[in-house]
Amino acid sequence: MLAPFFKEGKLAAGKQISQRGSVSDGLTVVASGAITLKHANPSLNLNLEMGGYFGDLGLVVSNSQAEFDITALEETELLKLTHENFQKIKMKHGPLALKLLEGSLKALQKNISLVKELLAK
Numbered sequence: 001m002l003a004p005f006f007k008e009g010k011l012a013a014g015k016q017i018s019q020r021g022s023v024s025d026g027l028t029v030v031a032s033g034a035i036t037l038k039h040a041n042p043s044l045n046l047n048l049e050m051g052g053y054f055g056d057l058g059l060v061v062s063n064s065q066a067e068f069d070i071t072a073l074e075e076t077e078l079l080k081l082t083h084e085n086f087q088k089i090k091m092k093h094g095p096l097a098l099k100l101l102e103g104s105l106k107a108l109q110k111n112i113s114l115v116k117e118l119l120a121k
């Protein structure tokens with residue numbers, strides 16, 4: 001049902017995916033491989049593997065800015081749901097879009113708590 005809305009991409013190890021400050025236009029899921037996200041504050045750096053995702057704010061806020069430099073650590077396959085395609089899902093599959101947003105908000109809440117903990121150290 002959702003597969004037609006996602007774009008696939010394969011990256012070699014060391015390939016930069018995005019730069020801090022660049023436009024983030026959708027949710028990206030790590031289908032295989034691993035990536036690193038580097039922030040201006042090194043305590044916020046993290047690695048993501050299969051199932052990890054980033055850019056979910058870009059689903060609902062067009063032209064949001066990336067907060068991390070993102071690079072493939074190894075050969076990696078990504079699946080991307082753009083802001084534009086998410087709008088199409090909302091029109092065709094409203095309840096499904098709501099579930100995606102609920103998951104995104106829960107992850108955002110968890111990430112805010114983690115950032116607060118890291119910054120308090």
